[in-house]
Amino acid sequence: MIRPLTPDDAKEIAALYAANREFLAPFEPDRADEFFTAAFQRKRIEAAGEDHWRWAIVADGRIAGAIVLADVLRGALQVGNVGYWVDRSRREPTPVVPAVGDVVAFAFGEAGLHRLEAGTLVDNHASQRVLEKNGFERYGLARQLLKINGAWRDHVLFERLAE
Numbered sequence: 001m002i003r004p005l006t007p008d009d010a011k012e013i014a015a016l017y018a019a020n021r022e023f024l025a026p027f028e029p030d031r032a033d034e035f036f037t038a039a040f041q042r043k044r045i046e047a048a049g050e051d052h053w054r055w056a057i058v059a060d061g062r063i064a065g066a067i068v069l070a071d072v073l074r075g076a077l078q079v080g081n082v083g084y085w086v087d088r089s090r091r092e093p094t095p096v097v098p099a100v101g102d103v104v105a106f107a108f109g110e111a112g113l114h115r116l117e118a119g120t121l122v123d124n125h126a127s128q129r130v131l132e133k134n135g136f137e138r139y140g141l142a143r144q145l146l147k148i149n150g151a152w153r154d155h156v157l158f159e160r161l162a163e
Helices: 007-019 038-047 096-108 125-133
Strands: 002-004 053-059 062-073 079-086 115-121 137-148 151-161
Touching (some): 007 062, 062 096, 096 125
Antiparallel strands (some): 053 062, 115 151
C-alpha cells in the first residue's frame, strides 16, 4: 500500500496535488502556486532523509496520495508525527487505513519509535476514523494549531504507543 517517494514521482505527485487543490484547501495550510510544481515536489522528496520519511500511497498501481512520518524527536522521547492525504476519488474504499498501518509498523519497528502522534481538524471525522482504526486514541485538543484559509484552527490530537 505504501512505497517510498522518489524524485521520479515528483511530476505525478505534483499533478495529484494540483488536481486536489480545492479538495485539500479546507484541511491544509495555504499553499503557494510553486507548491504544485514538479520542481517543488522534487525538493520536498529529496529533503526526506534520516528521521523524516515520505511515502506514496499506492492503489491500483498509481499514486493515490501521500503519507509522511516527520517531526521525529529522539533521545528520551522517541516520538514522530504522522500526516496523510488521499485523492478525493480514492476515499471509499480508502487506501489510507492500511497505509497508516504500514507506517505504524515501520515507526515501531525499523524506526524504533515509542510514540506516534497525529492531529486532525475537529470536524474531520473521516481522518479521525482512520486513526482510530489504526489504534490511535484521542488525548487532547490543540487550540489554534494551524492557520488554514486565513483562520487559526483547532485540532484533535491522537497518540499511539508502541506495544
